[in-house]
Amino acid sequence: MENETLQKLAWRYATKKFDISKKLSEEKLHILKEAFNLTATSYGLQPLKMVVIQNQEVKEQLVPITMEQQQVADASHVLVLCVERTLSKSYIEEYFNRVAAIRNTPKAILQPFETFLVDSFSEKDTLEVRQWMEKQAYIALGNLLTVCAYEGIDACPIEGFEPKKYDEFLDLASHNLHSVLVLAVGYRASDDMFATLKKVRKGADTVIINH
Secondary structure, three states, X not given: OOOHHXXXXXXXXXXXXXXXXXXXXXXXXXXXXXXXXXXXXXXXXXXXXXXXXXXXXXXXXXXXXXXXXXXXXXXXXXXXXXXXXXXXXXXXXXXXXXXXXXXXXXXXXXXXXXXXXHHHHHOOOHHHHHHHHHHHHHHHHHHHHHHHHHHXXXXXXXXXOOHHHHHHHOOHHHHOEEEEEEEEEEOEOOOOHHHHOOOOOOOHHHHOOOO
16 A cells, blocks of 8 residues: 555645635644744744735735635635745844753854854845745745645645735735745635646656666
8 A cells, every 4th residue: 555645645736726615623723833833944044934814805805916816715724925024133143042042052052153144144145045035935835735735734835926915915014024925725625626637747766866
């Protein structure tokens, strides 16, 4: 019998039509929130936040600025993955203060690495830092998609939206955030024809190089 993990990943697909009557339980939503928080990020800096939308009126208002994709209105929840607008020296210092507090690590031990990161990011231009943060958002998306599959939650990752309009509509500037990705989550409709289509993949033997 095929491995259970692989079965769950094969079950997953980019859901095109959600059952609007089915909603995620608070337990399932909690799992997604915690999974997002536990996602690996470079240096552990977590330059990310996630906006969770379940208000039906708000979801419907997102449709026109999501290239008319009805999934955002019909899904149980819409998750908007965001990155910091800036990665300041104080942001990095707060991270190391958190490390010291949680792990009870003396600041003297942490200081060399803290100084390295502060200096490293100060030498990067704004675009380079922004691209680095966006990569962290994609790591989080991949993690959430896997967790959704394992938990039996349907999901549709969305890049086709207007970030500037999302930022304005959700007032993300007041939180020092930019929107990067959208993930609609919920449960597939029984008449979504895409749910029964076979996956189209190259095959592991063609995408894996062994040495």
